[in-house]
Amino acid sequence: MKLVTRAQWGARDYRMPNGATLYSGSRRGVKLHYLGTPYADRPHTGCAAYVRQIQAQHMDGNGWSDIGYSFAVCTHGYVYEGRGLRRRNSANGSTTLNNQDYAVLLLVGSSGLTKPTDEQLHGARDAIDYCRKEGRAGTWLGGHRDSYATSCPGDAVxxxxxxxxxRPKTEEEDMPLTKTDVAMLWKTDGVIGVPADWSPGNEHWAPASLLIDMGKRLRVLQANDAAQTAAITAMANALGRIDAAVDVDALVATVRAAVTEAVESIDVRLDVADTPK
Ligand SMILES: [Zn+2]
Ligand SMILES: [Zn+2]
Incomplete structure (x- = not known):
């Protein structure tokens, strides 16, 4: 678990006496929370400051003795220690509910970034496991909205x-073919010929060369697309300078949409020799 201690994120000291309320009884489980406000993802270098801002809001705005959550998880999968494992949280809505379950916040909003990232789900899973293993939490799992009137933690969480x-699946798990499978596939598909104009005089490309060539072609296409967007934007800006009534953003969007539609209608046919030569 990528734990960030209070000292590491620069937490303020909690206020006495309420912030010091120890609670080390067993808990039913863990309740998840979200921010409930708009949130834009940010580089990880900005995450600690954001957690400090939440703490300030809870202490100075709400008048609480500390940040309300037991833990907070950023989109990069880091787990920020809030009240931690040994103190009662104040995020679940009542003293009974706060004693009952840990409170783990995921830094996602009600608009902007609303769906947790894969890294964040791993981080939240780490926090849940930590509460169970080290903090006497039971297996119950839910959200702030369970037994409390709120939309928190949002539908996705x-x-x-x-x-x-x-835990989110890794790419390896999504790719069920082994190296041996892939070798067999190439063999039994008989893919050894490629269109002559791709490779004059070479009808026996190894699969690796074929993939490298396709990769190169894809990068050329991507570069073309970027250049096209730049050209469209430059033209729209030029028009905007000539005629102030031109809505540059709308013009760029319209042309880009037309290009996208045209690209999506392209049918690619791979001409591959169907009998090995
Ligand atoms: Zn909540
Ligand atoms: Zn982060």
Whole structure:
């Protein structure tokens, strides 16, 4: 777990006596929270400052003795220690609810960034496991909205909690083919010929060369696309300078939409020799 201690994120000291309320009884489980306000993702260098801002809001705005959450998880998967494992949180809505479950915040908003990142789900899962293993939390898992009138933690996080907070699949797991499978596939598909204009005089490309060539062609296409966008924007800006009534942003959007539509209608056919030569 990528734990960031209070000292590491520059937390203010909690206020006495309430901030010092120890609670080390067993808990039913963990409740998840979201920000409930607009949130824009940011580089990780800005995350500690954001957590300090939440703490300031809870202490100076709400008048609480500390940041309300037990832990907070940024989009990069770091777990910020709030009240931690040994103190009662103040985020779940009442003293009973605060004693009952830990409160783990995911830094996602009600608008802007509303869906947790894969890294963040791993971080939240780490925090849940930490509460269970080190903090006497039971297996119950839910959201702030359970037994309390609020939309928190948002539909995406809530659905994930109710699904048991599964770790996101890694790319390897999505790719069920082994190296041997891939070798077999190439062999049995008989893909050894490529269109003559791709490779004059060479009808027997190894799969690796074929993939490298496709990669190069893709990068050329991507560069063309970027150049096209730059040209469209430059033209729109020039028009805007000539005629102030031109809505430059709308013009760029219209032309880009037309280009996208044209690109999406392209049908690519791969001409591959169907019998090995
Ligand atoms: Zn909440
Ligand atoms: Zn971060």
């Amino acid at each position: 809530y659905a994930w909690a109710k699904a048991g907070a599964p």
